[in-house]
Amino acid sequence: MSNDFTARNIPDRLTSRDQRALKSWETLLVIIAVMVFVINALSSPYFLNPWNLSDATFNFTEKAMIAFAMAMLIVSGEIDLSVASIVALASTAMGFMMQAGFDTPTLVLTGLTVGVLCGAFNGVLVTRLGLPSIVVTIGTMSLFRGISYIVLGDTAYNGYPSSFAFFGQGYVWWVISFELVLFVIFALIYAVILHKTNFGRAVYAIGNNPIGAKFSGIRVERVKFILFLLTGLMSGIAAVCLTSRLGSTRPSIAFGWELEIVTMVVLGGVNILGGSGTIPGVVLAALIMGMVTFGFGLLNVPGIVMSIFIGLLLIAVIALPRLWTMANAARAGRKA
Amino acid sequence: MIKQFIKSREALLVLAILILLGLISTRFSGFIAPQNMASVFQDTSILIMLALGQMVVILTRCIDLSVASNLALTGMVVGLINVAAPDLPVPVLLLVAITLGAFLGAINGILVWKVDIPPIVVTLGTLTIYRGIIFLVSNGAWINAHEMSASFKAFPRYELLGLPVLSWMAVVTIILFYLLVVRTPLGRAFYAVGGNPHAAVYTGINVGFTRFMAFVIAGAISGVCGYLWVSRYAVAYVDIAGGFELEVVAACVIGGISIAGGIGTIGGAVLGALFLGIIKNALPVVDISPFWQLAISGSAIIIAVAVNARSERKKGRIILKKAEHAQ
Amino acid sequence: MLTSDPTAHKTTKAALSLRGISKEFPGVKALSDVSLNLYPGQVTALVGENGAGKSTIVKILTGIYQPNAGTIEVAGQKTEFPNAHAASAAGVTAIHQETVLFDDLSVAENIFIGHAPRGLFGLIDRAKMNANAQAILEQVGADIKPTARLRDLGIASKHMVAISRALSVDAQVVIMDEPTAALSHKEITELYDLVEKLKADGKAILFISHKFDEIFRIADRYTVFRDGQMAGEGLIKNVSEDELVTMMVGRSVDQIYPKKEVKIGDPILTVSGYSHPTEFEDMSFDLREGEILGFYGLVGAGRSELMQALFGITKPSKGAIKIAGEIAIVRSPAEAIGRGIVYVPEDRGKxxxxxxxxxxxxxxxxxxxxxxxxxxxxxxxxxxxxxxxxxxxxxxxxxxxxxxxxxxxxxxxxxxxxxxxxxxPRVIIVDEPTKGIDIGSKAAVHEFMGELAANGLAIIMVSSELPEILGMADRTIVMREGRKAGEFTRSEMTAEKLVRAAAGIKEKAA
Structure with a gap:
């Protein structure tokens, strides 16, 4: 063995952080976000109004909070399609408690507890019984919302106490809503968990190679279970905000959110097959989707047309880099 | 053969359906009358057809979440054609529906095959795109019954040998799919690609192309169902069959089609769809609120996937000789 | 061509030739400028260590990989194999080392996938397919029903299906990549008969094997690869085992394994009566500080399974382990690591x-x-x-x-x-530590293991490579069919004793 360690010393990094940041997915998202912002500002005089911008944040804050936890779950190689149904069930439970005369703190606690329990149910099915999460959560997606339908049918819960309204309608300072503050806080918390802790590292290891992670002493099932719990908890929190904002609960509440949330996560650069992705990416994707929705709204473009744009964006942002790589490879092949 | 069947998933499902029917008939004996069963079958025909299309996609380790949007878009387009040219015969419209559906499926397929994007992402995208295009082509307007030509609406209802054409379409689809998956090289390739994609390459199967074909077939079926849906319910608008893709996936999962690919039968998919169809049709007659349906099918999915996972669990390599004999 | 060799004269024209083949992967040059000639009616043995490039050449021959340079000639005609189908159409078929079968298709479908007989409307003629499958299965002497589902078969039967599959195409070139690795003694004999039959039919056979006895028994020619390069070729009858080994490794065994003399200390790990319901039974041994304990056996003897149980991946049904004299319960890798037991697995990628x-x-x-x-x-x-x-x-x-x-x-x-x-760690278990790595890294790994032992670490080394066991281990336990089949100290160890214990062959009568 060589004693000449210094000669073979391997550098920690070849490229600096700045260099890598320039080439990253997040940079692309920042450019898109700026473009969307400029286009919006140019096409509608109402866009730059602070109150309008503040209103626009409600388009994404609740979904984004779930998306942070979903991002970690997808990085670990699993998925939860039942999130919107958890929102519905948690909201229904809160409505039920409200009718029974409980106060606001209890309602909030109910929402969060139902969220965590639903997450635990998914987590047990996936980690204990070893079932594929995509199928399990398609099942619980029907089950959770189904329970809401059984409870509510075609009726609705109305008349939440006025103190409950703060979570979805309250403002902390000037145009800064409580939800927006919550969004920022959770963005920071999840960014720290995923990028700065041992737990986050384990999530990446599991997503890249679950067997290898297990062979490296990581308690894979436990980590995944916690991720399902977190996703349930975030859905519960989103349920509190959304119910408070709408002031009512119908079983169709948050219908179709799961697909929007997954789109947000994937657009944010999280690999749907697991192993890579960042929270800042998801934050940017949330901002882009929120601004696009808002901008189109100002132009009186119907929501359904916006969804075409989001769908195209989802496919394009994934396809274009791949097509680019393929074209480069083909060119290199011709030269050789 | 019989022994094999008794041990199979399909037998379990038949048993579950029989128990279900037994329970229903204690509450409402008319439910199991042949006439009513025929109407349940008719009502489930579209789900059966879509489940078969979804099945070949799932067999190849993919998933198509865009089937319901494809159905709605194709339905709207043939509806608009019918409004614009009421004299165009139904077979031509069917051809248009198949072609358009297959084309929409091919877009999914090409993105999966040539651009190598995960199927769930592709079809999540096209789910919203296809649905959005309906708005663009229709301007958000409805096509109502009185705007459709009589022959357009009559076709699925036309009775042949006591069954409506809609049911016959499902029967023909079942037969064609049986021949496809059991008797054609492409059908066998679906199983090979999903069961062991690595090995499929070694046997000269083009994995990407096989997946592409699965999407095209699923798309074509969605297209046909688009026409059938719009003509049967005599209405077309942006949101028809919204969320139906999940019911289709549910039928497959209940039918024992493994989401991991390579495992599943025509019988399973059909029975899975029938199971859901029977529940849907039975709830009102046994005085259970139809609002129970969603929760019941959700539970059925979870139970089915748990049961299937147990039977699929791979036997490890057994080294000790006595353990092998003990089996 | 001028040659005094009658067999060579009879078949001067190769059924398939590779010339100047090179193949690169990112970071690795798998093959550089290698050639290979396969003659009708002859068996060519391809030998080389793990990682020498044998699998790569098989993948090039079957159209899975495309070479970066070099030519392929079939019956003297230059050709290319852009995909598996092209290779098959050119008459090249292979029995792969890896399972390339489909668990959920029937035996007949596995044999005929890609080229099933067609009947009415171009649909697959199942009756004919099953009959044809039956004929091939009989030809290879396998008692398997064509309609059985593959999932329900044992490993050896699956292997016979793989062989049948290779024979179901009308091929002129048959590649056998370690065809006997998973077979029992009786099945191996049947396979040799089959090879003789194929030879008589004029097929050109490429036979890849690690077992020298079978190479000398059935091969006519040999080609040796070393580190992705040609290291020799010729007629089997003109070469000895020693010469082949020298070609394979390029130096003598002593040179590669600079075994350090180490003072063996106290027992650190004691395993008693370790059993698993299906994988191994009643395994007892101890491991001392500074010791390298070899575990030898055939592939599938239960060695990796035992090691994974020690590491907490699987649960034993009986038995106990002590670490430094204390009873230790290891239910997960995390617990094993906490107790100082670590495991370098065989399947590096996974x-x-x-x-x-x-x-x-x-x-x-x-x-x-x-x-x-x-x-x-x-x-x-x-x-x-x-x-x-x-x-x-x-x-x-x-x-x-x-x-x-x-x-x-x-x-x-x-x-x-x-x-x-x-x-x-206190105990490091290495499972086939040098499988599939280049000679340079191999030597570094061996040297390092020696150093670790010298520093007092206890090492368990699972290896199927005899030279590695003989060169590195202080003591060797041989496993066969999940049980201990022998234990040898360094002075007792010989290649012959280990192989006999692993294969379950009695000592020769003196």
Whole structure:
């Protein structure tokens, strides 16, 4: 063995952080976000109004909070399609408690507890019984919302106490809503968990190679279970905000959110097959989707047309880099 | 053969359906009358057809979440054609529906095959795109019954040998799919690609192309169902069959089609769809609120996937000789 | 061609020739300028160590890989195999080492997938397919029903299906990649008969094997690869075993395994009566500080399964282990690591390296509690730890934040070993430590293992390579069919004794 360690010393990094940041997915998202912002500002005089911008944040804050936890779950190689149904069930439970005369703190606690329990149910099915999460959560997606339908049918819960309204309608300072503050806080918390802790590292290891992670002493099932719990908890929190904002609960509440949330996560650069992705990416994707929705709204473009744009964006942002790589490879092949 | 069947998933499902029917008939004996069963079958025909299309996609380790949007878009387009040219015969419209559906499926397929994007992402995208295009082509307007030509609406209802054409379409689809998956090289390739994609390459199967074909077939079926849906319910608008893709996936999962690919039968998919169809049709007659349906099918999915996972669990390599004999 | 050899004269024209073939992968040159000629009616043995490029050449011959340079000639005609179908159409068929079968299709479908007989409307003629399958299965002497589902068959039967599949196409060239590895004695004899029959039919056969006895029994010619290069070719009758070995390794065994003399200390790990319901039974042994304990046996003898149970991956049904005299219960890898037992797995890509994560994160993964503070990562500490241990193993890489997947097999293995050393273990289990890595890395790994033992670490080395066992182990336990089949001290160990114990053959009568 060589004693000449210094000669073979391997550098920690070849490229600096700045260099890598320039080439990253997040940079692309920042450019898109700026473009969307400029286009919006140019096409509608109402866009730059602070109150309008503040209103626009409600388009994404609740979904984004779930998306942070979903991002970690997808990085670990699993998925939860039942999130919107958890929102519905948690909201229904809160409505039920409200009718029974409980106060606001209890309602909030109910929402969060139902969220965590639903997450635990998914987590047990996936980690204990070893079932594929995509199928399990398609099942619980029907089950959770189904329970809401059984409870509510075609009726609705109305008349939440006025103190409950703060979570979805309250403002902390000037145009800064409580939800927006919550969004920022959770963005920071999840960014720290995923990028700065041992737990986050384990999530990446599991997503890249679950067997290898297990062979490296990581308690894979436990980590995944916690991720399902977190996703349930975030859905519960989103349920509190959304119910408070709408002031009512119908079983169709948050219908179709799961697909929007997954789109947000994937657009944010999280690999749907697991192993890579960042929270800042998801934050940017949330901002882009929120601004696009808002901008189109100002132009009186119907929501359904916006969804075409989001769908195209989802496919394009994934396809274009791949097509680019393929074209480069083909060119290199011709030269050789 | 019989022994094999008794041990199979399909037998379990038949048993579950029989128990279900037994329970229903204690509450409402008319439910199991042949006439009513025929109407349940008719009502489930579209789900059966879509489940078969979804099945070949799932067999190849993919998933198509865009089937319901494809159905709605194709339905709207043939509806608009019918409004614009009421004299165009139904077979031509069917051809248009198949072609358009297959084309929409091919877009999914090409993105999966040539651009190598995960199927769930592709079809999540096209789910919203296809649905959005309906708005663009229709301007958000409805096509109502009185705007459709009589022959357009009559076709699925036309009775042949006591069954409506809609049911016959499902029967023909079942037969064609049986021949496809059991008797054609492409059908066998679906199983090979999903069961062991690595090995499929070694046997000269083009994995990407096989997946592409699965999407095209699923798309074509969605297209046909688009026409059938719009003509049967005599209405077309942006949101028809919204969320139906999940019911289709549910039928497959209940039918024992493994989401991991390579495992599943025509019988399973059909029975899975029938199971859901029977529940849907039975709830009102046994005085259970139809609002129970969603929760019941959700539970059925979870139970089915748990049961299937147990039977699929791979036997490890057994080294000790006595353990092998003990089996 | 002028030659005095009658067999060579009779068949001067090769059925298939590869000339000047090179194949590169990112970071690795798998083959450089190799040639291979296969003659009708003859068996050519391809020999070489693991990682010599045998699998790569098989994949080129079957159209899975395309070479970067070189030509393929079939019956003198230059051709290309852009995909598996093209190779098959050109009359090349292979019995692969890896399972290329489909569990959920029937036996007949597995045999005929891609070329099933067609009947009415171009539909598959199942009756004919089953009949044809039956005929082929009978030809290879396998008692398997064509309609049986593959999932329900045992390993040996599956292998016979794979062989039947290869024979179902009308091929002129048959490649057999370690065809006897999974077969029992009786089936191996039947396979030899089959090879003779194929020879008589004029097929050109490429036979890849690690077993010298069978090479000398059935091969007519040999080609030796070493490190992706040609190391020799010729007629089997003109070569001896020793000469083949020298060609394969390029130096004598003593040179590769510089075994250090180490003082063996106290027992650190004591295993008694370890059993598993299906994989192994009643395994008892102890392991001492500074000792390298070899585990030899045929592939599938239960060695890896035993090691994975010791590491907490699977649960034993009976038995106990003691670490440094204390009873230890190990229910998960995390617990094993906590007790100082670590495992370098055989399947590096799946179980060892976390491909997708950078080198330094691979190294620190089980040691994160050491490099972090209250669960929060400290990157500087991680780099420090990674630097220290990768330097000890003489890792070659561009930078420590390079994806481990970009490294060669040998360097990946060094990272995996570094990962475990960073946990400061007491017992390190290495499972086929040098499988599929280049000679240079191999020597480095061996030398390092010697050093570790010298520092008092206890090492269990599972290996199927005799020279490695003979060169490195202080003591060797041989396993066969899940049980201990013999135990030999370094002075007792001979290649013959180990092979006999592993195969269950009695000692020759003196």
């Amino acid at each position: 179980q060892g390296a976390i491909i997708g994560l950078p080198i330094f994160q691979n190294v620190t993964l089980p040691s994160l509690h050491k490099t972090s503070k209250q669960g929060f990562l400290k990157l500087a500490e991680e780099f420090k730890l990674a630097r220290e241990y990768t330097a000890r193993l003489d890792l070659r890489a561009a930078s420590l934040d390079q994806d481990i997947g970009e490294l060669s097999g040998g360097n990946q293995q060094k990272v995996v070993i570094a990962k475990w050393l960073a946990t400061q």
